Amino acid sequence: MISEDSLQKISHLFCGDTGEKFAYKSGPKLVSFFNTYFSADDKYESGFPSRWIYVYNKLVDFLNGGLIQKFLDIILSKEYLMSEQNLTAVDAASRSQDILNELNNIIRKDQYTITKSNGHYNLVSExxxxxxxxxxxxxxxxxxxxxxxxxxxxxxxxxxxxxxxxxxxxxxxxxxxxxxxxxxxxxxxxxxxxxxxxEPAEMTLENYVKENALTEESKVICIRQILYIMSDVHKKDIIHRDLSPNNIFIISGHLKIADFGLGKDLNVFTSHQTLHTNSVGQYLYCAPEQFMMLKDADKRSDVYSLGRIINFIMTRDPSNSHHAFRNVTEKATSSDAVYRYADAAQLSVFFEKALQYQKDVDTKKRAEEKMRDGVYDEEVESYLSMLSDMEISKNIYEETSGFDRALLAYMQVSEDNAQHIIQSIDKSYRDVCGRVFQAYDPFAQFSATVIGTTFSYLVKEIAANILRFIAWDVNRYCAQRMVDGLISAGIEPILEEMISQ
Missing domain, CATH: 3.30.200.20 (Phosphorylase Kinase; domain 1)
Known part of the structure; x- marks a missing residue:
């Protein structure tokens, strides 16, 4: 319980002898207080104890009799302090907080604290x-x-x-x-x-994404909320430097950002050059420059983290940009900060453009017309980068005019593009084909083309697995002839072994 020493200090404080938190109270005033608020029948007369001892004994009785909460509610109330010290409402509220802090300082060594809940003060053991x-x-x-x-x-x-x-x-x-x-x-x-x-939160964004099968609409809502919040933070010239799904919380159906432990107000000079290594953000979401010198971090470092968070929301993997907003997140997470968006607001603008692009039927029609005509440009590239795994496979299955040719051109732009497309096909082609065996033929043809083209071994290996499955597991004769043709033309021995029966 509360020690004798702590009770003595609280008694002197309430009497007004120390701390200058309460007005000085004479013996008669103390008697009047306890008679008025606690229906006591005390009298100030000969033999009356020292003022602080009188209060001390009252506190002991309150602790034993369950009245300590009532005592705290009274002496910390704005109304009591306004009356006792002739304070304004604002000053009384401030004084109440000062007294609460002082009381907690006194009882801290006893492992107790005073908390406030639902308008009442509670003495609790920490x-x-x-x-x-x-x-x-x-x-x-x-x-x-x-x-x-x-x-x-x-x-x-x-x-x-x-x-x-x-x-x-x-x-x-x-x-x-x-x-x-x-x-x-x-x-x-x-x-x-x-x-x-x-304030308390229901869960982290990390758990929310992992534990729920979010719709595309829900994912977009989450991303928009985060970008809106961080745009406002950046407008106030504050950077977070430690953004991740673990410090974004769900509170009453809304997202809220916390843990500004590495945060920096760009309008305030700070001499901090670096911090301890284990504090420099969570590495999966941390911009490369922050691993070198934390002081080099700026709004573009937050942009990098936001790009990774978008990846996580879309795919549950911060490193996986194979989703509809790939172009946006790849720019946001460029290893060179110069090539990133300047701040969260600019990232938000381009995210909205990408979102609108997906919804724009005319844009889709133009891209499809260009592919039919054999044209490959930025508009076609953007269109292909935003297709889902299933959409890519459906277009191959339906043998959309010019689609295969455009897809191969897209894959040849970069190794990342090539891996993205072949992995997307590998994930979804069986679901698209189902039990319609001839539906596998376009995928066999596309895979054979990839194997015979100058792509990396990793890309060809995935294509080889697709072709092998169609040729021998689905038992498509046309795919088996493609295997014979590739072996006759000459391919890497390991790939030849993979596609052979």
């Missing part, structure tokens, strides 16, 4: 009130049972490190500055144990 729910590089995260809030507290190992304490407080200050739609709400920072409280 050992039973805090439930550990997560742990990062420098801080632990707890759920506070008495309030339902989340408490993030610096680990004991780092409390004496001035640099880390400064960074932790900057995280709180930046988050507080960004308060509003899209950034998690933070409340009070406790200097004594380097902790702060914030």
């Amino acid at each position: 050992n039973t009130d805090l439930v550990l729910i997560g742990s990062g590089g420098f801080a632990n995260v707890y759920r506070q049972k008495s309030t339902g809030l989340i408490k993030k507290r610096l680990k004991d190992d780092f409390i004496t490190d001035k640099g880390i304490r400064s960074r932790f407080k900057r995280e709180f200050a930046i988050t507080k500055k960004l308060a509003g739609f899209g950034v998690i709400e933070v409340y009070n920072f406790d200097e004594n144990d380097c902790s702060y409280t914030m």
Whole structure:
């Protein structure tokens, strides 16, 4: 329980003897307080104990009798402080917070704290009130049972490190500055144990994406929310430097960003050059320049992370850009920051353009006409880059005029393009063909063409597996003749072994 020393300090504080938080109270005033608020029948007369002892005994009775919450509700109320000290409502609210902080400073050594929930103050044991729910590089995260809030507290190992304490407080200050739609709400920072409280969340974006089969529309909604939030953050000249699905949270159906631990206000000078290696973002989402010098990070570093997050939302893999917004995320995640979008707002603009491009029927018609005419240009390339796995395979199956030729041209632009297309076909062609055996023939022809062209071994290997399956498992004679033709023309021995029966 609360120690005698702590109760004595609280008694002196309430009497107005120390701390200058409460007005000085004489013996008669103290008696009047307890008679008025607790229906006591005390009298100030000869033999009355020292003022602080009188209050001390009352506190012991309240702790034993379950009245301590009522006592705290009264002395910390705005109304009581306005009356006692003739304060304005604003000043009384500020004084109440000061008193709460002072009381918590006193009882901290007893492993107790006073929290506020539903308009009431509660004296709770930290050992039973805090439930550990997560742990990062420098801080632990707890759920506070008495309030339902989340408490993030610096680990004991780092409390004496001035640099880390400064960074932790900057995280709180930046988050507080960004308060509003899209950034998690933070409340009070406790200097004594380097902790702060914030609103609770249902789950992380990481878990939300992994645990749910999101529709394309849901994915787009998530991406739009994140880009909108970060566009606003960048407009305020603040960079996050640690964006990932683990610090984006679902709260009441909306996404909110948290953990500005590496955040930086570009309008404020800071002497930090680097931070500890394990704090430089989560490596799958971290821009290359941040691994060298954290101070080199800017808005384009956040753009890199956002590109990776879009990949994750679309494919559940931050490294996989094989989705409808491939052109956008590849530019966003360029290894050279110069070639990325300047900030989240510019990334958002191009994302919306790509989204509109997908919906634009005229654009699709123009691309298809160009492919029929044997034309391959940027519009055709953009169209092909946005096709899903199933759409690519359906076009091959339907033998869309000029599609195979355009697809091969697209694959020859880069190794990444080639791998993307052949992997997309490998994932989806069996679903498209089903049990219609002749439907496999166009895929055999396309695979044979890839094997006979100057693509990398990795690309040819996947094509060889497709051709082998169609030739011998589906038992298509035309595919078997293609195998004979490739062997007669001469191909790599390993590939020849793969496609042979």
